[in-house]
Amino acid sequence: MLSVITAIKDIKQCIKTLKKTQRTIGFVPTMGALHEGHLSLVRQARKENDKVVVSIFVNPLQFGKNEDLKQYPRTLDNDCKLLSHEGVDVVFHPDASEMYQDGFCTSVILERLEDKLCGKLRPGHFRGVAVIVLKLFNLIKPDIAYFGQKDFQQTVVIKRMVSDLHIDVTVKILPTIRDEDGLALSSRNAYLSETEKKDALCLFNALRKAQSLVNTGVENTEEIVQEMEKIITSCQSATIDYISIVNPETLEAEQKVHSGNVVTLAIRIGKTRLIDNIILFFIMAVLFM
Ligand code: AMP
Numbered sequence: 001m002l003s004v005i006t007a008i009k010d011i012k013q014c015i016k017t018l019k020k021t022q023r024t025i026g027f028v029p030t031m032g033a034l035h036e037g038h039l040s041l042v043r044q045a046r047k048e049n050d051k052v053v054v055s056i057f058v059n060p061l062q063f064g065k066n067e068d069l070k071q072y073p074r075t076l077d078n079d080c081k082l083l084s085h086e087g088v089d090v091v092f093h094p095d096a097s098e099m100y101q102d103g104f105c106t107s108v109i110l111e112r113l114e115d116k117l118c119g120k121l122r123p124g125h126f127r128g129v130a131v132i133v134l135k136l137f138n139l140i141k142p143d144i145a146y147f148g149q150k151d152f153q154q155t156v157v158i159k160r161m162v163s164d165l166h167i168d169v170t171v172k173i174l175p176t177i178r179d180e181d182g183l184a185l186s187s188r189n190a191y192l193s194e195t196e197k198k199d200a201l202c203l204f205n206a207l208r209k210a211q212s213l214v215n216t217g218v219e220n221t222e223e224i225v226q227e228m229e230k231i232i233t234s235c236q237s238a239t240i241d242y243i244s245i246v247n248p249e250t251l252e253a254e255q256k257v258h259s260g261n262v263v264t265l266a267i268r269i270g271k272t273r274l275i276d277n278i279i280l281f282f283i284m285a286v287l288f289m
Contacts (some may be wrong), residue, residue, distance in 0.1 A: 023050035027142030033073035033187035061128030241266035
């Protein structure tokens with residue numbers, strides 16, 4: 001039976017009870033409007049833990065002044081149906097005044113990571129992400145927490161915070177789930193018109209181009225980014241926030257591609273900002289003599 005908890009005192013009590021019986025807890029933090037991407041994390045958590053907790057919280061601290069906090073899709077009833085079907089035990093769904101009580105003023109700053117890539121264009125975003133994830137970790141006390149590769153910079157920030165602050169949780173990153181055309185699933189895809197959805201395929205096409213250039217031996221990242229830009233700019237409704245090939249831990253831009261580098265981009269399709277990334281790899285040529 002799925003229980004939906006909204007109060008901090010109740011989630012604390014619930015977790016205390018679970019911990020008493022030494023149950024392992026898998027945790028999936030989300031902002032709701034759930035799709036197969038979220039559910040892939042939930043299914044993995046279900047496989048690997050005695051109990052699964054999912055949070056649904058549209059975190060105001062990670063939205064900028066002119067961003068889509070108000071419009072962000074909220075579909076709690078449907079989300080709970082999906083989660084119940086997946087055998088989730090607890091949904092934690094607090095409101096903003098419960099999570100950020102009067103006088104709240106603590107921040108979590110990740111120097112050198114928070115102001116790169118998306119952080120450059122969304123100042124304060126990753127402080128908001130880090131502080132809510134830390135608060136949720138403190139409340140839920142998970143053994144394993146699950147995040148999607150889709151939000152690449154977020155995964156880097158969370159892994160760094162967990163390591164720097166010695167937080168006792170295993171962080172697992174799972175692959176990006178895409179639709180049959182390659183568009184990464186995202187709650188924000190709901191903003192796209194049918195035409196924009198087709199235009200949005202330029203993100204994955206550009207990422208695929210990067211990998212195919214690497215496959216043919218291109219190592220210069222500037223050259224790869226230029227080819228990607230051509231694909232994006234050939235799509236009328238697309239504007240580029242950034243395209244970058246980076247070290248997967250420091251997020252520093254690379255000049256020459258190394259295996260394991262991440263090619264990451266943020267593109268606006270009309271008014272909707274979409275992000276995507278892939279990990280670049282080198283095909284090993286095996287010669288049979
Ligand atoms: P959100 O609700 O957008 O905050 O996402 C909650 C979690 O689901 C984050 O760890 C995301 O990275 C992950 N997620 C979102 N979209 C996808 C996707 N298409 N594939 C895999 N994970 C995803």
